[in-house]
Amino acid sequence: MQLRVFPENLLEWLALRLNLVPLPLLHAQVLPVVSRAVLEATDRGIFEAIAQGHTTAQAVAEACQLHVQATTQLLGVLTSVKYLRFQKGHYSLTRMTRKWVLRESKDTVRDLAVYNNRVVWPWLERMGKYLETGEGLQYHEHLNAEEWALYQKAMHGGAISEAGEFARKVPLPKNATHMLDIGGAHGLHSVALCRKYPRLRSVILDLPGAVAQAAPLLAAQGMGERVQHQVGNILTTELGESTYDLVLMSSVAHHLTEAQNREVTQKVARALRPGGVFIINEFLRPDPAAKPELVGSSTDLFFGLTSTSGNWSIEEIHDWYRAAGLKPYEVLGYQAIPGRYQVVGKK
Numbered sequence: 274m275q276l277r278v279f280p281e282n283l284l285e286w287l288a289l290r291l292n293l294v295p296l297p298l299l300h301a302q303v304l305p306v307v308s309r310a311v312l313e314a315t316d317r318g319i320f321e322a323i324a325q326g327h328t329t330a331q332a333v334a335e336a337c338q339l340h341v342q343a344t345t346q347l348l349g350v351l352t353s354v355k356y357l358r359f360q361k362g363h364y365s366l367t368r369m370t371r372k373w374v375l376r377e378s379k380d381t382v383r384d385l386a387v388y389n390n391r392v393v394w395p396w397l398e399r400m401g402k403y404l405e406t407g408e409g410l411q412y413h414e415h416l417n418a419e420e421w422a423l424y425q426k427a428m429h430g431g432a433i434s435e436a437g438e439f440a441r442k443v444p445l446p447k448n449a450t451h452m453l454d455i456g457g458a459h460g461l462h463s464v465a466l467c468r469k470y471p472r473l474r475s476v477i478l479d480l481p482g483a484v485a486q487a488a489p490l491l492a493a494q495g496m497g498e499r500v501q502h503q504v505g506n507i508l509t510t511e512l513g514e515s516t517y518d519l520v521l522m523s524s525v526a527h528h529l530t531e532a533q534n535r536e537v538t539q540k541v542a543r544a545l546r547p548g549g550v551f552i553i554n555e556f557l558r559p560d561p562a563a564k565p566e567l568v569g570s571s572t573d574l575f576f577g578l579t580s581t582s583g584n585w586s587i588e589e590i591h592d593w594y595r596a597a598g599l600k601p602y603e604v605l606g607y608q609a610i611p612g613r614y615q616v617v618g619k620k
């Protein structure tokens with residue numbers, strides 16, 4: 274996916290072609306403000322207030338207990354980036370906002386925005402230090418209970434949009450009954466698969482802080498004993514032998530070092546039944562020689578900053594598979610999420 278500036282007329286097109294537009298000002302001045310405006314607006318309930326009929330700047334400010342002039346400025350930014358429409362003094366929500374941001378929508382990513390606003394934004398201050406030292410935050414070691422709760426709700430919000438497509442595409446072995454979901458948190462991937470395959474049960478292995486906060490999210494799915502949490506650290510927990518038909522590790526490899534990922538893959542290979550599959554579900558690091566890709570490259574830097582790791586390439590993951598005796602099998606992209614793939618290995 275690319276971030277592009279679109280000219281609105283011939284003169285602007287020409288100015289862009291002739292390199293007369295200082296595009297770095299967009300990144301240096303405009304985009305940081307847009308990002309923070311969207312996060313604050315989401316966190317402060319601005320969109321819900323408008324949906325409930327508070328459609329003037331004054332009414333939004335009152336409903337959200339904000340300053341009127343500041344709110345008017347915020348609404349201006351949100352209108353420019355098409356979260357809102359403005360007509361005859363009144364604001365309304367666009368389709369994008371109704372579907373992806375409103376708290377009540379089944380597709381909402383609201384909780385991810387709230388987490389990014391409250392917990393992640395201050396981390397970005399550490400970018401300079403990360404660039405100097407290569408040392409990331411290792412945040413799993415430092416979160417407090419409130420931050421764990423925001424993190425788990427955020428991961429739930431982020432996974433809603435992919436769990437359905439994930440379950441449709443997974444090459445599940447025939448007659449599969451046992452699944453392990455490493456770092457599965459809220460469990461949405463396991464739940465989607467278990468709903469599709471009635472004989473399948475899943476164990477979600479995650480850190481204590483995650484399980485404590487994700488338990489209510491999983492309980493709300495009503496899967497009972499078929500999808501259960503197990504507290505554990507994948508780096509120290511033994512997985513047994515020939516136990517699982519499917520092992521999923523979604524958005525965890527980007528927190529681990531190369532050596533740790535190799536070690537985990539070895540454990541998983543032993544824990545798989547013959548014919549079983551291991552799926553690393555991840556954003557992939559784009560090949561620098563290929564066409565640039567924004568989602569893969571920005572998440573790579575972000576995971577470096579937050580976990581001293583980053584995204585991996587298909588070749589690297591295949592190499593872990595081969596070293597552990599698994600056959601690289603399929604690489605399945607997501608239609609709706611650029612840069613994200615299921616990299617499948619088979620025993």
Ligand SMILES: C[S@@+](CC[C@H](N)C(=O)[O-])C[C@H]1O[C@@H](n2cnc3c(N)ncnc32)[C@H](O)[C@@H]1O
Pocket residue numbers: 413428429431432455456457458459478479480483505506507508522523524525528
């Ligand atoms: C980015 S979230 C991904 C959640 C979910 N798998 C998904 O794709 O939406 C990473 C999860 O991995 C868990 N995790 C991180 N390190 C872990 C470890 N060493 N062992 C087990 N779980 C771990 C975190 O607690 C968190 O719940």
